[in-house]
Amino acid sequence: xxxxxxxxxxxxxxxxxxxxxxxxxxxxxxxxxxxxxxxxxxxxxxxxxxxxxxxxxxxxxxxxxxxxxxxxxxxxxxxxxxxxxxxxxxxxxxxxxxxxxxxxxxxxxxxxxxxxxxxxxxxxxxxxxxxxxxxxxxxxxxxxxxxxxxxxxxxxxxxxxxxxxxxxxxxxxxxxxxxxxxxxxxxxxxxxxxxxxxxxxxxxxxxxxxxxxxxxxxxxxxxxxxxxxxxxxxxxxxxxxxxxxxxxxxxxxxxxxxxxxxxxxxxxxxxxxxxxxxxxxxxxxxxxxxxxxxxxxxxxxxxxxxxxxxxxxxxxxxxxxxxxxxxxxxxxxxxxxxxxxxxxxxxxxxxxxxxxxxxxxxxxxxxxxxxxxxxxxxxxxxxxxxxxxxxxxxxxxxxxxxxxxxxxxxxxxxxxx
Amino acid sequence: xxxxxxxxxxxxxxxxxxxxxxxxxxxxxxxxxxxxxxxxxxxxxxxxxxxxxxxxxxxxxxxxxxxxxxxxxxxxxxxxxxxxxxxxxxxxxxxxxxxxxxxxxxxxxxxxxxxxxxxxxxxxxxxxxxxxxxxxxxxxxxxxxxxxxxxxxxxxxxxxxxxxxxxxxxxxxxxxxxxxxxxxxxxxxxxxxxx
Numbered sequence: 001x002x003x004x005x006x007x008x009x010x011x012x013x014x015x016x017x018x019x020x021x022x023x024x025x026x027x028x029x030x031x032x033x034x035x036x037x038x039x040x041x042x043x044x045x046x047x048x049x050x051x052x053x054x055x056x057x058x059x060x061x062x063x064x065x066x067x068x069x070x071x072x073x074x075x076x077x078x079x080x081x082x083x084x085x086x087x088x089x090x091x092x093x094x095x096x097x098x099x100x101x102x103x104x105x106x107x108x109x110x111x112x113x114x115x116x117x118x119x120x121x122x123x124x125x126x127x128x129x130x131x132x133x134x135x136x137x138x139x140x141x142x143x144x145x146x147x148x149x150x151x152x153x154x155x156x157x158x159x160x161x162x163x164x165x166x167x168x169x170x171x172x173x174x175x176x177x178x179x180x181x182x183x184x185x186x187x188x189x190x191x192x193x194x195x196x197x198x199x200x201x202x203x204x205x206x207x208x209x210x211x212x213x214x215x216x217x218x219x220x221x222x223x224x225x226x227x228x229x230x231x232x233x234x235x236x237x238x239x240x241x242x243x244x245x246x247x248x249x250x251x252x253x254x255x256x257x258x259x260x261x262x263x264x265x266x267x268x269x270x271x272x273x274x275x276x277x278x279x280x281x282x283x284x285x286x287x288x289x290x291x292x293x294x295x296x297x298x299x300x301x302x303x304x305x306x307x308x309x310x311x312x313x314x315x316x317x318x319x320x321x322x323x324x325x326x327x328x329x330x331x332x333x334x335x336x337x338x339x340x341x342x343x344x345x346x347x348x349x350x351x352x353x354x355x356x357x358x359x360x361x362x363x364x365x366x367x368x369x370x371x372x373x374x375x376x377x378x379x380x381x382x383x384x385x386x387x388x389x390x391x392x393x394x395x396x397x398x399x400x401x402x403x404x405x406x407x408x409x410x411x412x413x414x415x416x417x
Numbered sequence: 418x419x420x421x422x423x424x425x426x427x428x429x430x431x432x433x434x435x436x437x438x439x440x441x442x443x444x445x446x447x448x449x450x451x452x453x454x455x456x457x458x459x460x461x462x463x464x465x466x467x468x469x470x471x472x473x474x475x476x477x478x479x480x481x482x483x484x485x486x487x488x489x490x491x492x493x494x495x496x497x498x499x500x501x502x503x504x505x506x507x508x509x510x511x512x513x514x515x516x517x518x519x520x521x522x523x524x525x526x527x528x529x530x531x532x533x534x535x536x537x538x539x540x541x542x543x544x545x546x547x548x549x550x551x552x553x554x555x556x557x558x559x560x561x562x563x564x565x566x567x568x569x570x571x572x573x574x575x576x577x578x579x580x581x582x583x584x585x586x587x588x589x590x591x592x593x594x595x596x597x598x599x600x601x602x603x604x605x606x607x608x609x610x611x612x
Contacts, residue, residue: 018520018605019548020528022580023612025537090536090579114582119575148540148572373539393539 029062029394030090030146037094037109038074044097047106047135051095053175054139054153058374059396061146064089076111076118084113091119093142103127106134110145120145132177147393152369156413157376158182158192158201159387162406169203171218174369174412176400182216192411195238201411202226202236202245213247215262227260227267237280237289246270246280246289257291259306270304271311277302281325290314290332292322301334301347315347317354325368333357333366333375344377344390357390358397365408370415376400378408516597523589523602535580537611538572545570546610547577553602555595557587565606577609 034051036044055061066072070083079092091112098105103126110120122141126134133154140151153174161168169183169192183189187206194201202215211232215224226245227233235248244259257270257280271277275295282289283303290303298319304311315321320337327333327346336345336356344358344366362380369376376389385408387400400407547568552561562581567574590602 018524018601019608020524020531020605021608021610022528022531022535022577023610024532025535025611026533028536030536088583112579114579144572146536146538146572146576148538148570 027394029060031062031064031088032091032093032142033064033069033084033089034093034095035072035074037096037107039097041097043104043131044095046131047095047097047138050132050135050175051093051139051142054136054151055142057175057398058143058151059391059394059398060143076109079111079113079116081113081116089113090146095138098123104131104134106138108138108141110142132173136173136175149373150371150415152371152374152412155370155416156198157387157400158194158411158413159378159407160189160192160409162408171413182218190409191235192409193236193238194411194413195242196240196414197242198414198416200238200242202238204234204236213245215245226262235279237282239282240284240286246282248278248280248291257289257304259289270306270309279323283326284329290324290326292324301332314349315354316352321345323365325366327368328372333368335364335366344375346392357392358388360388363388365410367410367412369412376410376412378410516594519593520597520601523587523593526589527587531580531584531607534583535609536576538570538576540570540572541568541611543611545573546608547574549577549581549607549609550604551581551607552604553587553590555591555598557590557602559585559587568609573609577607580609581607 032055034048036048052063055063064087068087070087071078071080073079073092075094084092091110094109094111096107098107105123105125107121107123109118109122111117112119122138124134124137124141126137136154139153143149143151143153155174156171157174157176158169158171161170165186167185167187167189168181169185169189170179170181172179182201183203183205185205185207187209189206190204190211192201192203199219200215200217202213204211204213206212210230211234212228213226213233213236215226215236216222226236226247227249229249229251231250233247233249233251235246237246238244239246239259243263244261246257246259248255249258250256252269254274255276255278256272257277259268259270260266270280270289271291271293273293273295275293277291277293277295279292280289281291287307288303288305290301292299293302294300295302296313299322300313301315301321301324302311302313314324314332315334315336318336318338320335320342322335324332324334330349331346332349333344333346335342336354337343338345338356341361342363343356343360344363346355346357347353348355357375358377358379360379363377364379366375366377368374373392374389375392376387378385379388380386385406387407387410388397389400390397545568546566547564548566550563550565551559552563553559559581562578564574564578568577587602590598593602
């Protein structure tokens, strides 16, 4: 809706006040170029590569390659504004590698073409072996400058890989590089989850031939069995304050949702029902938990208040809605079956509008990036599972390279700074 | 007796019909003031104020005719001056409203152009807005941009300002007559308000 408002103040003044309202925006990426300042070093090129790929992956930036440029300035004073206006470039990012006391720092400045001046200057302090991670921090700084929310290039991903009978729980950078194996097992590992301070993780392991929830400290590697029970315990979810863990268990007969206080080991049963209740996820304020239940005959998403235990059904559209998590306070994302395909969908809890986000076919286990703007999920191409992602604001989808036979159960870390 | 009652009944019906037609007629004339092409809203005060001005002029004309005494000649002259001013204003206003279609078309084009240049940041939330005051010269070149109201979000303000900077020139105003240009486009406000 475009609106033009004329305010005519007649008898008083003869100057009309015209207000033009801009309400819609272009759905095109910000065009930038990344150049090394006053030098042409190997490490500089590597840094620029990492940053370019980080920004391109968001779908919200168009990073011009060297062959597309009309001139290559070594620093801000050499920028010929006209060349860059012709290319419709928004800004040039000048990157400078600074080697001081064996540390590798990256200084960067954002030179705005239409202002013809430097708008932002920052520096990322890094260790000698952390070139990629330092570059990710630069990417996040650039992303925040243009898009106003935190970037996620410096965060981590956790996922499970399977190659014949070997299952591995792996943590990598958000771009899939720098993999570290946390656990290797001959039995299935599922449902990995980060604590909100990123110090611990929880997951389900079948190493004792039944589903058991373990927590593991990332710094020390120390593992803890959360609840020793002969029945299955699965789907761990950390509360926002990391004091409690919600989980699913069949210890009282059929699958129900429980919470356990990790210090006192006190268990609270939340659901009591003959149907299957599973896959709990906490609301950002820790007051509610959403879960999947088939009490209505088909899997649907319900919300329960942790204190009052009052429940309400959230999904009504379709006969399969499962594995939900909150996207901010007022939205949830989940697996939704539309026709014959399983897709990732978003439901606005206020307006009740449902939006199917993905166009792949067999999508499962969606998880949300800490900035709330990217969703990563596992999907299948034939028999091969791989990880795919979608950027909510740019609608750009991407695929994570699969080095292993199967890649699934992704979990995105919180911000690590 | 029966005849009287029938007559009374018909008279009531006729009166109701007259009343209804009046109401319908009145609402129709209000609707005419909204324009359809681009949803431009003209504040209806325009008409009311015009009428007020006309009435004031009429009453002054009457008073001018009535007053003959010498002492009042000065005030008479002043009133005539006022009257001429009012007439002038009224005439100019007429011309401006004749130009409304042109203003509307230009505004629509400007909005479309800037929408194509504005890359909205993800931090933009509903209800957020930023106002910029634009001064442009007779050729349409944007000479000065001043932020009148910040959205409170740095990336939002930057993206909006960047769209204006990229726009540089509003070519459409070159064919406007000087008075309309001065009244509307020499200085106007751009509001960025995501929906």
